[in-house]
Amino acid sequence: MALPPPDPQFVLRGTSAAVHTLHFSCGNQEPDVPILFSGSENGFIHVWNLKTHRVDKTLDGHGGSSVYCVETMGGKNRLLSQGRDQRICLWDLAEGRTSVTNSVFTENVGFCRCALLKVAQGRWLMAMAAKAPEEVQVLELPSKTSVCTLKPEVGAKLGMPMCLKLWQHNCDSQPLLLAGYEDGSVVLWNLLMGKALSQLVCHQEPVMSLDFDSEKAKGISGSSEKVLSIWSLNEQQNLQVYKTHKLVNAGISDITIRPDKKILATAGWDHRIRIFGWKKLKPLAVLDYHTATVHCVSFSDHRNPSERLLAAGSKDHRISIWSIYTQT
């Protein structure tokens, strides 16, 4: 007989606003504490200490506008945050500082989270939705020079870019971008040449979130409908649908694959977090804790596998932390 699903290991309260984005930074050795960054609808970024379960620092850089993307750039001292005030801020958090060192004015009023990729020591690529509709711009950080602007062809009617993922096969190959659009298609872009390599219509509704496993060249996307779509990339860099999975309730806000590529988590509009096995998309667990839409899920980067955690942030102002399937 199957066990009932586990309860959250602990729940972080205190954001007093809906939580839109989460990012762990737990890879450091002692005496550094494991940290979780969370961005909320009231514009604050909370730095949670996962040992004491309390907020260590609160960063206010977006003037009350909702923060919907938080990423670290090489460690917990450099933070990138994106807010609805059309700004992407770069923070310096070393040695107790909380200052914005740089910011990028995106002039984009959408909700598309930016994507980061480290290409060399101290050099990053960042993809974000640009000012013009349907366009994605890729910048190099910290220089903020534009690498390319990805414009879909005229008449493609892809709609806004909804979610982005930058990746490269290994350190030497070219970086590629996967973008999910409002019309439900996923497009693979070549950054060097600035053109699309492949386009696949995965959903009938906008693609809300996607994640990609570069080792297996397989990706998954979720939308506002009841279907999860898994697609793969073949040698000719063509996207093809691998399988689809029907969900019980419609609406997925976020999907993320665990770094060890064993399981993945989806954040649902039906207040539930679902865990699937990545290999065959076998449903493993339904975590029913939150009382409102779950906006984001994130896996931790603990070095010790048994300490790995899953965090989910929801509209009910809570962040639930789960310890699930840590033995594998």
Add this chain to the structure above:
Amino acid sequence: VLEQFLREGRISALMWEVCQQQAQAGSPELHEALLNKIVCLPDHVSNKLQGKNPPVFFPQNYFPLLGGAIIQVLQKISDSLRGGLDCSISFVSHILGKVCVHGRQKEILSILVPRLIDLTKSDCIWQRICWRLVECVPDRWMEAVVLGFVQRTPGADVLSRLLGNLVVKNKKAQFVVTQKLLLLQYGHTTAVLQNLLGYLSLDGLRRALLIKVLQELLETWGSSSAVKHSPPEQQQYISKAILICLSHLKEPEIETCRQELLTSMMEGVKCHLDSNLPQIRRLGMIVAESISSKINTDGPVLKFQVKVIMKFMPDAAVPLVLESNKKSHTAAPVTPDEESDAELDSDDDLIPYDMSEDKELKTKAPVYIRDCIEVLTGSEDVDKWEATVKALEGLVRKNPAATKEVSVELAKILLHLEEKTCIEGFVELRQRAQVAVLTTDPIPVAKYLTSQFYSLNYSLRQRMDILDVLVLAAQELSYPKSHGKTKHSGAQKPCIQLLPGSDSSKDWRRIVDERIKSKTRRFATGQSQVELVSSPNEFSSVAGHFFFPLIQHFDRPLTTFDLLGEDHFVLGRLVHSLAVLMYLAVNTVAVTAMGKVLLEFVWALRFHTDSYVRQGLLSCISSMLLSVPTERLLEDMTEELLETQSWLGDVVEKDPDGDCRRLALQNLLLMENLKKKL
């Protein structure tokens, strides 16, 4: 000497003598004396010898010896019977009976029974001797003997051999076996039950008894008072007995009593499931399942999900028996269908959790008032309807502006709203929604409700609902609000409870008492409480709208509604509601006018025959005296007050109802207080 007597087996000879004698005539006194002596020998001897009792006289030794002697006698009897001679066995029976009744069953039967079992195995003369032996035991000792035999024999067939058709022939034995052991006692082991019931089932003559026993057991099992009042052990015992009986029943017998079994099963399972004790429920379920599987061999069978330890009897025909010390198992939950783990790959070391709770989300309640109206009036979707009913009050309170636009419509819908599905607390939900609508937009809705109170074709319940809603809303409106929020549970002051019946009269007493207390002067208490935030009395502007229309048409009968005639219950409620409204109108502008009108109303109805109405009228007077400022009372209503005072005096003395008298007395006291203020 006695010792020697015993040792030489003279007892058996003695008994043999007596038996032979009895076949002819014999003096009963001698027999009696001998009987006494033989059985009570150990006691007599030990009394005599006190400490120096030789071991052979100890009961544990003596009675086995006696048992052996009996066997010898029986042997001699059997020989003589074979020889053709007749002899009586009754003396031996007497001895056996008396010994058993004296409590020495264990000792004597431990010798007797095994021997008899052996002897009766194949020899039918021995069987007959054994039967005779038991049959001749006098009635007063029969129970002890039968019980001893039933307990000692290793199996039902052996018991059958030993006892024969004793139960059929002997009334007392029948009573013991069918009634006493099964229904009146419950301390015996399962083995005893099996023996007993097996014994009953083994012979055609006795099977009728088996059926009768089963019927009686079922009757007891199914009687609700037995289930409620008898100890669980007894119920377990009876259930066991029923199950064993069932297992012995043959097909034709089941046919004949199928209907009876079914009815008793249904009744019995109902009583058992009603019980608060989980073990009783379990017992009920198990027995019901067994009965059902017995009588419905082809049709659908009653199935509960109960896990018990089953013990299989060695008898192949009998399926199951409850273990006497059943370890408790809670009802096993439904196991979800697990996915077939046929695929063996590394994904499989991730064991899925139970996902049976993952279901589609229920429909949400509408967020807009107009949507609610749509759902409540037209929608066929019961989930949505339920969600709307639950969410309505909150929505109304959160969106006063939107509610004001559709307030009368909403009030109309709510007044006519009937329960479509079974929601918990539907009546309360509806009432709270109505109160919310009324407080949000008091004047039009009050107008509507009061007009509907006197309209045709409403049920009494609806009219009383109108009154309740008006009073609750008035209470809410007149209560000081803190931070613009009303406390719903707090606003329900315990003294204003809208319960039918005479409860409200006690509450009125309490209110009046409280008010009297509050009117007593206190010197220098100082500021012990934080001052409440004051806000305008919202009831002030609408009190008249609540009050006057209700009082307007009370004497105008309609075809379906006659306050002064049959519907005096509603009249009573109306009067009480008016009293509350009056009380709540304290410090409002309209209070004097209300007071006057109320006093006239009371005057018109003061001789009403229903005591509930009279209590209400007296409460009206109390409220009026408490709410209307003294100056106004004394100036504008002096004559009426005097008249009322004389009426109240009358009530105090002559009214048959105790509460009325008390209320009238309180009113008189209040009036006295008034006078003192002059």
